[in-house]
Amino acid sequence: xxxIACVILGAGKGTRMKSNQPKVxxxxxxxSLLGHVITAANEINAQQxxxxxxxxxxxxxxxxxxxxxxxxxxxxxxxxxxxHAVSMAKNALVDFDGxxxxxxxxxxLINPKTLKNLASLIATDMPLAVLGFETPTPKGYGRLxxxxxxxxxxxxxxxxxxxxxxxxxxxxxxxxxxxxxxxWPLLEKLDNNNAxxxxxxxxxxxxxxxxxxxxxxxxxxxxxxxxxxxxxxxADMEHVFQTKLRNAAMDQGVTMVSPQSxxxxxxxxxxxxxxxxxxxxxxxxxxxxxxxxxxxxCHIVETSIGEGALIGPFAxxxxxxxxxxxxxxxxxVEIKKATIEKGAKVNHLTYIGDALVGEKANIGAGTITCxxxxxGKAKTIIGKGAFVGSNSSLIAPVxxxxxxYVGSASVITKNVPDDALALSRAEQVNKPEWAKRFxxxxxxxxxxxxxxxG
Ligand code: UD1
Ligand code: CA
Numbered sequence: 231x232x233x234i235a236c237v238i239l240g241a242g243k244g245t246r247m248k249s250n251q252p253k254v255x256x257x258x259x260x261x262s263l264l265g266h267v268i269t270a271a272n273e274i275n276a277q278q279x280x281x282x283x284x285x286x287x288x289x290x291x292x293x294x295x296x297x298x299x300x301x302x303x304x305x306x307x308x309x310x311x312x313x314h315a316v317s318m319a320k321n322a323l324v325d326f327d328g329x330x331x332x333x334x335x336x337x338x339l340i341n342p343k344t345l346k347n348l349a350s351l352i353a354t355d356m357p358l359a360v361l362g363f364e365t366p367t368p369k370g371y372g373r374l375x376x377x378x379x380x381x382x383x384x385x386x387x388x389x390x391x392x393x394x395x396x397x398x399x400x401x402x403x404x405x406x407x408x409x410x411x412x413x414w415p416l417l418e419k420l421d422n423n424n425a426x427x428x429x430x431x432x433x434x435x436x437x438x439x440x441x442x443x444x445x446x447x448x449x450x451x452x453x454x455x456x457x458x459x460x461x462x463x464x465a466d467m468e469h470v471f472q473t474k475l476r477n478a479a480m481d482q483g484v485t486m487v488s489p490q491s492x493x494x495x496x497x498x499x500x501x502x503x504x505x506x507x508x509x510x511x512x513x514x515x516x517x518x519x520x521x522x523x524x525x526x527x528c529h530i531v532e533t534s535i536g537e538g539a540l541i542g543p544f545a546x547x548x549x550x551x552x553x554x555x556x557x558x559x560x561x562x563v564e565i566k567k568a569t570i571e572k573g574a575k576v577n578h579l580t581y582i583g584d585a586l587v588g589e590k591a592n593i594g595a596g597t598i599t600c601x602x603x604x605x606g607k608a609k610t611i612i613g614k615g616a617f618v619g620s621n622s623s624l625i626a627p628v629x630x631x632x633x634x635y636v637g638s639a640s641v642i643t644k645n646v647p648d649d650a651l652a653l654s655r656a657e658q659v660n661k662p663e664w665a666k667r668f669x670x671x672x673x674x675x676x677x678x679x680x681x682x683x684g
Contacts, residue, residue: 231350233328235278235410236271237319240264240335241306243284246460252287254335256464259471260495260514263458264290266338268297269496271331273342274349278326280319281335282306311428312404313420320414330413332406332431336458338467340405344450349407351446357409358416358438359446360385362400363455372402372432374447382445385432389425400447402432403455412438471496479504501537510542515549536572554589568599571614584626585610594620594638601626613648 244253254264261269268279279301283290287305294301304318316332323330329352331345344361351359360382362374372385373395385402386395408416416434424430435445458464475494476486483502486492491508498512501520510524513531518524522535525542532549535541538556545559550567553559557570560577568585576582578595584607585599597618599610608626612618616630619638630636631648639655646652 231329231346232352232409233326234271234274234276234331234349235280235323235326235328236268236276236331236333237316237323238264238267238271238279238281238333238335239312239315239404240287240290241282241284241309241315242336244336244459247464248461252283252290253458255289255293256458258338258458258464258467258496259475260512261497262293263338264293264335265297266496267333267335267340268294268301270340270342270345271333272298274346276331277328278302278323280304280322282315282318284309311422311426312431313417313429313433316413316431317417317429320417323410324414326410328410330408330410332404332408334404334457337403337405337455338458339454339456339470341450341454344448344454345405345407348405348446348448351448352407352409356444356446357412358434358443359407359448360435361403361405361455362447362449363403363452364399364449365401365452366399368396368399368401372404373398374400374402376400376447381439382435382447383439384436385430387424387426387430387432400449403450404431405455406431406434408434412443507543519555582610584608585612587612588614588616588632590614591616591618593618594622596621597624598622599624599626 240254242253247253247256255262271279279298281290281294281301281303283303283305285305285307291303302322304322306315306318329349331349348359348361370388372387373391374382375384375386375395377383416437419437420429420433422429438445458467472494476489476492479500480486482500484500485505488508492506493511495512495514497514499517501518503521504518505523507524507526509527511529515532516530518535519537521538523540528542528545530547533547533551535553536555536557539553540558544561546564548566551565552569554570554572556573558575558577562579563576564581566583568582570576570587571589573590574587576593580593580597582599584601587593591612600623601607610624610626611629613630613632613634615633618636621639622636623641625643628642628645630646631650633649634646635651636642637651637653640652641654642652
């Protein structure tokens with residue numbers, strides 16, 4: 231197949247989203263709509279990406295580059311129609327020779343196989359191919375008009391269509407593949423003599439036919455090319471995506487006790503024999519190894535979970551958490567930017583941030599790594615097999631040696647050598663019979679008060 235470049239239309243403000251963000255920056259399964267579209271293009275090895283955006287959409291550049299480092303942005307100052315929008319990519323793609331795929335930034339469910347199929351139609355005598363879909367409710371879409379031989383001869387927008395043309399149920403998805411040699415000359419032929427007074431991309435079909443070239447049609451299901459216009463559709467799309475992601479995870483060996491309560495990210499990676507209890511949220515960048523169990527109510531972002539680990543219930547794993555094989559992270563534990571090495575346990579009510587916890591170390595309930603002084607973060611290092619007693623505060627920067635013990639309720643401000651015991655709490659004083667005397671004194675004084683009142 232020829233080289234592929236893609237042009238992604240995203241200049242629309244998305245007024246119905248009622249948002250200060252460009253529409254394509256909104257997210258489904260934790261990934262922007264734009265990110266989904268670029269990911270689909272990447273899967274068919276698109277070498278170049280040009281994203282058409284409106285003025286004042288600077289955030290789109292970084293987003294596009296995070297999915298395709300060489301992506302370029304072209305700004306469409308005035309929104310004069312889809313044909314005008316595509317022509318904005320000319321500077322970026324002027325040296326490109328191959329097939330240009332035109333994609334919509336707000337159509338995130340598009341399947342890479344469909345795009346491949348569409349692009350493969352491009353040939354010397356067929357410089358243009360259109361992705362269509364059939365629907366019993368075609369209102370609002372451009373209609374694909376075919377001649378008696380079934381060849382595509384024009385796309386007519388709803389606004390410009392005759393009553394007869396409006397009966398057609400084969401619609402334009404908007405997605406097209408065009409031979410780059412033909413694209414720019416075809417765009418130059420466009421005018422805005424139509425109901426919307428816009429430069430319609432769809433008119434390149436007519437101009438292609440006028441030049442005695444054929445125009446191909448690939449057909450996909452309507453769901454794949456569904457667009458997003460408002461937040462309800464965004465929520466519906468989330469539902470569709472989540473179902474897809476959960477099914478893919480289950481098909482691959484993940485048990486979900488209550489799949490509909492588990493929220494996945496488009497990039498979540500699972501091993502086999504993973505079990506997930508209800509109400510677990512996965513943000514971006516999470517990988518889960520084989521034989522891991524995640525108990526109910528966990529929130530996990532940018533975390534790697536090693537084989538055999540047991541997580542939760544009620545654990546919060548924040549960015550930069552790296553859990554090695556057979557680790558245990560229990561209830562009400564928060565971990566951030568920390569590595570927990572093989573077999574270490576952090577079982578209850580603990581905060582571990584900016585830390586390294588060595589192999590088989592045991593972190594007692596209520597341990598806090600005090601990593602922040604209001605200005606900067608400092609690191610805590612806990613050695614192999616160390617034992618940190620409950621309710622200890624480890625004031626970073628500090629290190630606890632291999633095999634060392636920290637007595638419960640200690641406040642540790644100095645490094646603890648290997649195999650030492652660190653204690654930093656007031657020594658206990660027992661006063662015999664003190665409580666008895668205390669109670670007796672209280673009782674006497676309350677009796678005197680009462681007798682005075684009487
Ligand atoms: C377009 C198609 C129609 C198709 C429908 C599918 C044309 C003329 N019509 O209609 O045949 O059935 O999509 O959804 O192409 N955009 C820009 N700059 C512009 C105009 C649009 O970037 O100047 C972008 C929008 O952000 C959007 C996409 O192009 O992502 C489509 O624009 P929209 O105005 O929604 O086109 P439709 O009228 O729906
Ligand atoms: Ca539209």
